[in-house]
Amino acid sequence: PRIFADSADIRDIEPLYRAGIINGVTTNPTLLKKAGATSWQQAKTMLTDILTLLAPNPVSLELTELTQDAMLVQAQELAALGSNAVIKVPIGGYRTADAGADPFTGLKVIRALWEQGIHTNATLVFNTTQAFWAANAGASCVSPFLGRVADYLAKHDDKLGPPGNSLYQGDGETRFHNTEYVACGGPRQDSGSRLVQEIVTVFAHYDIRSEVLAASIRNPAQLTEMLLAGADILTVPAAILAGVADHPLTDLGMQAFCADAAVFSG
Numbered sequence: 001p002r003i004f005a006d007s008a009d010i011r012d013i014e015p016l017y018r019a020g021i022i023n024g025v026t027t028n029p030t031l032l033k034k035a036g037a038t039s040w041q042q043a044k045t046m047l048t049d050i051l052t053l054l055a056p057n058p059v060s061l062e063l064t065e066l067t068q069d070a071m072l073v074q075a076q077e078l079a080a081l082g083s084n085a086v087i088k089v090p091i092g093g094y095r096t097a098d099a100g101a102d103p104f105t106g107l108k109v110i111r112a113l114w115e116q117g118i119h120t121n122a123t124l125v126f127n128t129t130q131a132f133w134a135a136n137a138g139a140s141c142v143s144p145f146l147g148r149v150a151d152y153l154a155k156h157d158d159k160l161g162p163p164g165n166s167l168y169q170g171d172g173e174t175r176f177h178n179t180e181y182v183a184c185g186g187p188r189q190d191s192g193s194r195l196v197q198e199i200v201t202v203f204a205h206y207d208i209r210s211e212v213l214a215a216s217i218r219n220p221a222q223l224t225e226m227l228l229a230g231a232d233i234l235t236v237p238a239a240i241l242a243g244v245a246d247h248p249l250t251d252l253g254m255q256a257f258c259a260d261a262a263v264f265s266g
């Protein structure tokens with residue numbers, strides 16, 4: 001699989017890219033804010049720098065508009081920042097007072113951008129059908145957020161979901177009422193990795209060409225799970241990437257080898 005940096009901070013991205021550790025980047029407004037952006041103008045400059053550094057490798061840039069027309073305008077603005085820009089489109093309609101009416105907003109935007117030759121990354125994917133429909137609409141890749149599923153399950157371990165999205169126990173199974181969080185069907189304590197496994201399996205089954213980009217990875221164990229699941233791309237925070245090559249037994253082993261080598265002469 002390919003490894004991307006999940007970051008908007010060029011100080012983290014550049015050394016990883018130059019070392020050949022990553023060949024793509026995913027950004028979002030939270031990561032831009034964390035990297036120091038305080039205005040859209042500044043954010044666009046930061047994104048342009050990342051696009052230039054990474055070209056021709058892909059850099060995902062997130063839409064923040066919520067209506068179809070506004071999303072398409074913003075997508076064109078972001079796509080104009082670099083030919084390697086991939087536009088992150090949240091699939092679905094958005095549960096806001098003025099934009100929640102059309103459940104197909106994200107799919108329509110993905111389709112329209114596909115027709116314009118603009119690559120898209122269907123983001124904030126939390127079940128397999130979202131991934132399937134996004135791929136069908138023409139998304140270049142789909143991003144299941146496995147870490148957020150794990151966060152959600154850890155937080156709601158008492159089996160009580162937030163209002164309107166509660167869990168129930170029935171037929172020996174734990175299910176989410178609201179399938180927007182995770183796919184239903186069976187106890188899902190491992191839902192984050194299971195979600196990615198399902199999507200990889202369904203895409204392989206139907207020979208779907210969209211890539212599966214495992215997002216929201218929180219630790220090296222999840223990274224390994226994603227490799228086992230067969231994700232095409234893993235986007236990983238720089239801090240996690242920095243730790244993946246470390247193991248105390250590697251250090252101890254090398255100390256012993258160096259100590260033994262020190263007795264050799266000549």
Ligand code: E4P
Binds near residue numbers: 028145
């Ligand atoms: C992916 O494209 C997203 O930027 C990212 O993985 C979100 O992860 P988070 O849950 O850590 O915010």
